[in-house]
Amino acid sequence: MALTGRAALLAALGTLPVGIWEPGWTGILAVNGPLALACACDFALAAPVRRLGLTRSGDTSVRLGESVDVTLTVTNPSGRPLRARVRDAWPPSSWEPGTEKAASRHGLTVPPGERRRLTTRLRPTRRGDRQADRVTIRSYGPLGLFARQGTHKVPWTVRVLPPFTSRKHLPSKLARLRELDGRTSVLTRGEGTEFDSLRDYVPGDDTRSIDWRATARQSTVAVRTWRPERDRHILLVLDTGRTSAGRVGDAPRLDAAMDAALLLAALASRAGDRVDLLAYDRRVRALVQGRAAREVLPSLVNAMSTLEPELVETDARGLAATALRSAPRSSLIVLLTTLDAAPVEEGLLPVLSQLTQRHSVLLASVADPHIAGMATARGDTDAVYEAAAAAQAQTERTRTAEQLRRRGVTVVDATPSELAPALADAYLALKAAGRL
Amino acid sequence: MTIEAPPASTSASPTTRQVWTRARGVLLAVVLLLVGAVVIAVVRSDAHHGRLDPRSADPYGSRAVAALLADRGVSTRVVTTLAEARDTAGSDTTLLIAVPDQLTSRQQRLVHEAMEGSGGRTVLVTPTASVRTLAPGISPDPAVAFASTLEPDCALPAARRAGTADTGGVRYVANAAGADICYPSDGLPTLVRLPAASGGGDTVVLGSPDILYNNRLDEEGNASLALQLLGSRPHVVWYLPSFSDPSATDSGRKSFFDLLPSGWLWGTLQLFVAAALAALWRARRLGPLVPEKLPVAIRASEAVEGRARLYRKANARDRAATALRSATRARLAPLVGVPLAQAHTPEVLLPALSAHLHGDGPSLHSLLFGPPPGDDAALISLADQLDALESEVRRP
Numbered sequence: 147m148a149l150t151g152r153a154a155l156l157a158a159l160g161t162l163p164v165g166i167w168e169p170g171w172t173g174i175l176a177v178n179g180p181l182a183l184a185c186a187c188d189f190a191l192a193a194p195v196r197r198l199g200l201t202r203s204g205d206t207s208v209r210l211g212e213s214v215d216v217t218l219t220v221t222n223p224s225g226r227p228l229r230a231r232v233r234d235a236w237p238p239s240s241w242e243p244g245t246e247k248a249a250s251r252h253g254l255t256v257p258p259g260e261r262r263r264l265t266t267r268l269r270p271t272r273r274g275d276r277q278a279d280r281v282t283i284r285s286y287g288p289l290g291l292f293a294r295q296g297t298h299k300v301p302w303t304v305r306v307l308p309p310f311t312s313r314k315h316l317p318s319k320l321a322r323l324r325e326l327d328g329r330t331s332v333l334t335r336g337e338g339t340e341f342d343s344l345r346d347y348v349p350g351d352d353t354r355s356i357d358w359r360a361t362a363r364q365s366t367v368a369v370r371t372w373r374p375e376r377d378r379h380i381l382l383v384l385d386t387g388r389t390s391a392g393r394v395g396d397a398p399r400l401d402a403a404m405d406a407a408l409l410l411a412a413l414a415s416r417a418g419d420r421v422d423l424l425a426y427d428r429r430v431r432a433l434v435q436g437r438a439a440r441e442v443l444p445s446l447v448n449a450m451s452t453l454e455p456e457l458v459e460t461d462a463r464g465l466a467a468t469a470l471r472s473a474p475r476s477s478l479i480v481l482l483t484t485l486d487a488a489p490v491e492e493g494l495l496p497v498l499s500q501l502t503q504r505h506s507v508l509l510a511s512v513a514d515p516h517i518a519g520m521a522t523a524r525g526d527t528d529a530v531y532e533a534a535a536a537a538q539a540q541t542e543r544t545r546t547a548e549q550l551r552r553r554g555v556t557v558v559d560a561t562p563s564e565l566a567p568a569l570a571d572a573y574l575a576l577k578a579a580g581r582l
Numbered sequence: 583m584t585i586e587a588p589p590a591s592t593s594a595s596p597t598t599r600q601v602w603t604r605a606r607g608v609l610l611a612v613v614l615l616l617v618g619a620v621v622i623a624v625v626r627s628d629a630h631h632g633r634l635d636p637r638s639a640d641p642y643g644s645r646a647v648a649a650l651l652a653d654r655g656v657s658t659r660v661v662t663t664l665a666e667a668r669d670t671a672g673s674d675t676t677l678l679i680a681v682p683d684q685l686t687s688r689q690q691r692l693v694h695e696a697m698e699g700s701g702g703r704t705v706l707v708t709p710t711a712s713v714r715t716l717a718p719g720i721s722p723d724p725a726v727a728f729a730s731t732l733e734p735d736c737a738l739p740a741a742r743r744a745g746t747a748d749t750g751g752v753r754y755v756a757n758a759a760g761a762d763i764c765y766p767s768d769g770l771p772t773l774v775r776l777p778a779a780s781g782g783g784d785t786v787v788l789g790s791p792d793i794l795y796n797n798r799l800d801e802e803g804n805a806s807l808a809l810q811l812l813g814s815r816p817h818v819v820w821y822l823p824s825f826s827d828p829s830a831t832d833s834g835r836k837s838f839f840d841l842l843p844s845g846w847l848w849g850t851l852q853l854f855v856a857a858a859l860a861a862l863w864r865a866r867r868l869g870p871l872v873p874e875k876l877p878v879a880i881r882a883s884e885a886v887e888g889r890a891r892l893y894r895k896a897n898a899r900d901r902a903a904t905a906l907r908s909a910t911r912a913r914l915a916p917l918v919g920v921p922l923a924q925a926h927t928p929e930v931l932l933p934a935l936s937a938h939l940h941g942d943g944p945s946l947h948s949l950l951f952g953p954p955p956g957d958d959a960a961l962i963s964l965a966d967q968l969d970a971l972e973s974e975v976r977r978p
Contacts, residue, residue, distance in 0.1 A: 148866040149859055157856035165849025174852060196593045237874040251868070272877065280594060282869030296595035297869060392882030399882060457878060516883045520890070521909070527958045528894060530965045534902035535890035537909035544912070 147189065148284055153291040156181055181291075188287025193228035195283045195296030199261070202278070202302045207451075210309040213269040216302060218281065220254060221261035228256040229286045234266040235279040240304075241269055254283075270306040273401070274452050278302040307451045308401065312409040312566030319413050319570045326578055344368045376418035378582040379477030381505075382407045382446075383469055386453055387427040387460030389484035392514075394562050399512040400455045402562035403482035406510060409566040410480065410573055411446050415439040417577065421446070424472055425453050428461045435472060462493030466500050478506045478582050480569070485511040485559055487542045495549065502554050506581055509550055510558040510569045513543075518561075634680040634707065634791055636660060636820050641797040644820075647808050650799075651818060654809065658818045664689050664829040667821045673701030673782065676815045680791075682709035682716055684823040690715040692829070701781035703814055707791045708752050717776050717785045719758025727753055727767035730792060731802055736764035738775055740810035744803035749773050751790030765789070786811055899961050900954035907950055910968045917975050938975060946971075 160177035168176060199221035208214035222228045232252045241249050252264045270276055280297040287293065344360050347367035360368040384390075384407060390400040411421045421442050425432035432449040434442075460483070469479055479501055484490070501507050521536035523529035547557040556576065560568040576582055596604070632638030636648035636658050648658040661667050664685075667677060677697060679685070685693065690712050697704045706713065710722045730750035734741035741747075741764040753770035756763050763771035772789030788811075793804040812818050839847070881887075893902050908926060915925030918934040925931060928951050935946055949971060955961045 149863040151860070151863050154856055154860035154863050157859045158853065161849045161852045161856065164852040165845040169843075169845040169848035173848060174855070177852060178855060196591070196595060196597070198593075200592050231868060233868040235869050235872050237872050239874060279872040280869055281592075284868060295866070295868075296593060298592040299594045300592050391878050392880050392884070394882045398877070454877060512882075514882045516881070517886055520883070520886065524962070524965055524969065527962065528890070530906075530958075530962050531893040531902055532887070532890040533965060534905040535886050535893060538889065538901075538905040539886045541905070541909060541912070 148293045148295045149185070150286065150290055150293060152289075153181065153185060156291070184289055185292040188289045188292035189294065190287075191226065192285045192287040192292070192294045193222060193224050193226040193230075193256075193258075195230075195285050195294050195298075197223055198228070198283065198298065199223060200281060200298045200300045202300050204265075204302075206303065207305040207307055207448075208268070208270065209307050210270060210273055213267050214304055216266050216268060216278070216304065218264045218266065218300065219261055220256055220264065220283075222256035222258060225258045227258055228254065229288075230254045230256075231284045231286075232264060233282045234264065235282065236266070236268060237276055237279065239270060239272045240276050242271060245269075268304060270304070273306050273308055273450075274454065276304045276306060305448070305451050307447045308404045308408065310405060310408045310447065312405045313412065315409060315567045315570065316412055319409070319567070319574065320416060322574055323413065323417050323577075326574065343371050345371055378419045379473060379475060380410070380414050380419050380421045381469060381473040381477055381479045382411060382421065382423045383465065383479060383481045383483075384423070384425040384432075384450075384453070385427065385460050385465070385481070385483035386425050386431050386455055387489075388455070388457050389460070389486060389489055391455035391457060394512055394514045394516070397562070398455050399484070399562075400453065402512045402565055403510070404450050404453070405562070406566040406569045407480070407482055408443070408446060408450075409570050412443055413570050413573065415442045419582075422472060423449060424469060425449070426460070426465045426468055427456045428458050428464065430468060431456075433472065460489065460493060462489075462497050466497035470500060470504075473505055476504055476506075478508060478573075478576065480573075481507065481509045483509065483511065485509075485513075485543045485546050485557070487546050490546050490550070495553075498550070498553055498555065506556075506576065507554070508556045508558065508569075508572060508576070510560075510565060510572075512565055513559050513561050515561045634794060635822060639796065641795065643796050644794045646796045646799045647794050647805075647812065648818075648820075650805065650809055651813055654813055656813050656816060656818055658820055660820045660822060662822050662824040663827045664692060664823075667819060668692060668696040670817070670819045671696040671700040671702055672817075674815050675700070675702040675817045675819055676705060676812055677702060677819045677821060678705040678707065678812065679709075679716070679821045679823070680707055681823055682706045682712040684825075685712060686829075687715060689823070689827075689829055694718075697783065697785070698778060699781045699783075701778075701783045703783060703811075704785045705811060706785065706787045707794065708789060709787060710752060713754065713787060717774070717787055719761065720754050720756050720774055720776060720787055723753040723755055723770050725753065726751060727770075727772055727789065729767060730790065732765040732767055732772060734764050735766055736762055736771075738762040738764050738773075740807065741765065741773065744807035744810060747803040747807045748792035748798055748801060749788065749790050749807075751788075751792070753789060754787060897958075899956075899958070902961060903954045903964055906965055906968055910972055911950055913972060914975055935975070 157178065160181070164173040164177055167173065201219045202216060203219070204216040205214045218234055220228075220232070232254050234250050234252065236250065238246060240246070249267060252266075254262060254264060256262045268276065278301060281300055282295065282297045284293045284295045344357060345368065347356060347369050351369050355369050357368050357370045384400070384403055386400060390398060390403065392399050394402060407423070411423070414421050418439070422436070423432060423434040423446050424430065431453055434445050434449050437445050473479055483494070498507070517536045517539055520532045521540060523533045543559065547559055550557050556572055558565070558568050558572050632640050633642045634644050636644045637660065639645045651658055659670070661670065671677065679693070682690070694716050704716070706716055709716060713720050713722055727750040730748050731746055732750050733746055734744065736742070747765065749765040749772045750767055751772055753767055753772055754774050755770060756774045756776070758776055760777050762775040764773040764775075765771060774787045776785045776787070778784055792798045793808045799805045799808065892898070911925045911931060912922065914935065915922055915931060918931075918938045920931050920934050928947060931950070932946055949967055955964050
């Protein structure tokens with residue numbers, strides 16, 4: 147049940163007859179009695195809400211930053227026309243702040259025995275699953291004085307996937323990969339590279355790569371070409387512990403790490419490598435293994451969409467053990483974690499040797515541009531102390547990275563916008579050097 | 583458009599039956615509470631209900647007196663407003679004011695004016711503060727009488743005939759000339775008869791209401807005294823002051839609301855109705871709020887900012903200067919061709935820097951390896967000098 151503004155307005159207009167012609171209880175009764183009667187009629191004549199039939203259809207997934215339409219079909223089985231306001235309620239983060247009211251409310255008219263469709267456009271602001279809440283319907287009577295109100299539960303879930311903004315770097319990195327593919331040995335020839343084919347010598351080729359045996363069989367000088375190794379195993383390890391919760395700019399570190407991991411996965415699956423994903427803090431949060439190259443990216447995106455940083459210290463020992471179990475043969479383990487001194491020294495360094503023994507390890511960390519900005523702050527006392535603290539933090543970070551490098555780990559430390567291309571470059575460099 | 587069979591109802595609103603099932607327990611509790619409250623109120627109701635009311639047969643009512651008066655041809659009329667009490671004033675009337683203290687000072691004045699020259703009798707039952715206005719010349723004593731039963735001890739014929747009576751209560755000091763003072767307790771009377779200045783009327787002040795109560799009428803000389811005091815005129819007007827009397831709130835001036843046309847008041851009432859409807863309209867939400875688990879919002883740089891504030895609080899200029907210097911040294915070393923491992927060794931870094939800059943050996947040493955600055959200004963200038971040095975080195 148719900149009153150409308152029209153009923154309140156009529157009651158307010160009733161002040162004039164009460165005040166001018168009939169001051170007294172008679173006047174009050176003469177105005178409010180018919181009004182109450184009209185409200186009662188309106189209530190009786192409004193289409194019943196409970197008997198409405200509601201079904202949903204529409205999209206079930208969307209990339210963060212894009213919009214998605216979910217359709218609600220309202221069937222009116224009663225003999226009375228439905229004039230209603232409908233609120234299709236979703237969690238607040240399903241819309242940009244401030245637009246949720248306009249986006250979730252709809253006016254609706256359904257003639258008796260027919261059905262109509264409503265489209266709610268969501269534009270989520272965070273990753274994860276968005277589940278539809280209640281649908282509240284306010285059905286007005288013919289006079290618009292009184293309404294019936296009721297709610298329906300029509301479940302629907304929209305999965306919000308990571309935005310993968312770094313996919314804009316993919317074409318240039320793929321071009322670089324093609325350069326590696328079928329390059330001549332003029333470019334550095336790694337130990338692990340595989341023989342690809344023979345072709346004619348062109349001036350500028352490394353004379354060491356001339357295949358004399360083939361040259362003897364032909365009339366021209368032939369050189370060997372190489373292609374990078376294929377079918378290598380790459381394990382992406384996302385650290386979802388407390389250090390991934392810190393916000394750099396407007397998004398947690400985890401989101402930047404995911405973006406970089408997705409670019410690397412896209413690149414590696416095109417390069418013919420097998421990509422697995424492990425998300426871990428004190429237990430396995432997500433595990434994607436053994437997908438075909440075509441399915442890798444969708445399944446990674448799906449697994450990442452519901453990952454959230456947990457406010458617990460990462461169990462490095464468990465992480466290493468799980469990673470070793472998931473990476474059976476010599477593979478590239480990409481750790482997306484932090485370079486903060488304490489967690490690395492306490493957690494990662496003691497177990498690192500287990501990983502580096504059989505695998506190549508690449509560690510990528512999200513640097514905070516705000517700290518770089520603080521390091522250059524000058525002018526007053528506060529600014530200089532901030533600069534000193536930032537310089538101290540940067541020094542510690544460099545020292546930690548140096549410690550890791552000495553143990554044979556490749557370290558990538560970059561700001562969120564640069565991390566994805568930097569990680570892809572590191573991967574390409576390892577591939578070119580045949581160190582996978 | 584054809585309608586296929588509707589799916590199972592998605593409605594989440596409670597049905598009327600569910601509402602009733604949920605609410606009936608509460609309703610039952612409320613009804614029980616109300617019934618219990620009424621029963622307790624009735625059982626424990628005050629026995630003083632209808633006190634000094636000539637229509638009341640309660641122990642503290644006065645129906646017996648009224649009945650005895652009626653037997654003797656004296657009529658009793660109950661009034662509750664000042665206007666009625668004033669209208670009945672006359673030489674053939676006895677006006678009994680049951681609770682004089684309940685009258686406002688303006689009402690007391692009006693009653694006194696009406697009765698003063700009328701020639702009638704006024705009986706005041708246990709007045710305290712009001713006695714000064716209603717019977718000028720008499721004032722109450724703060725100490726009440728100990729004994730309730732007293733001897734008349736005066737020349738008033740009524741009192742002499744009645745003998746001892748339960749008049750012990752408030753005691754009065756009578757300064758007026760010609761006043762009969764009776765039933766003294768410790769020298770001060772509990773019954774005073776004060777003749778009016780003109781018209782032959784008088785005022786009787788009673789220190790205790792006991793002689794009028796139903797349950798005390800048959801004791802001592804109570805009935806005799808009451809009948810003689812009230813039966814001197816053919817009519818008794820029994821005035822029970824009430825709070826609903828308009829003259830009680832009337833201060834003699836017209837208030838703002840008296841000047842308003844009544845239409846305004848009723849119009850405003852209707853406006854309140856409209857406001858209540860508008861409140862109901864705005865209060866009804868279109869569905870409840872949707873809860874959502876929010877992610878934590880911690881800035882990644884918080885630890886560094888906290889360290890900066892700690893430095894500031896502790897005035898850790900030495901640590902701040904060391905951090906700034908070592909950061910600058912680490913940046914300068916690759917620029918002048920010194921390996922990073924040796925960047926913090928003055929013997930290696932300084933000569934290379936001097937060679938790059940052509941001079942300034944000692945000042946470079948104090949800038950990059952010197953003692954910590956003495957105050958904040960020195961720290962700021964140190965930071966600026968380190969910046970200047972770095973840009974000097976970077977300049978091609």
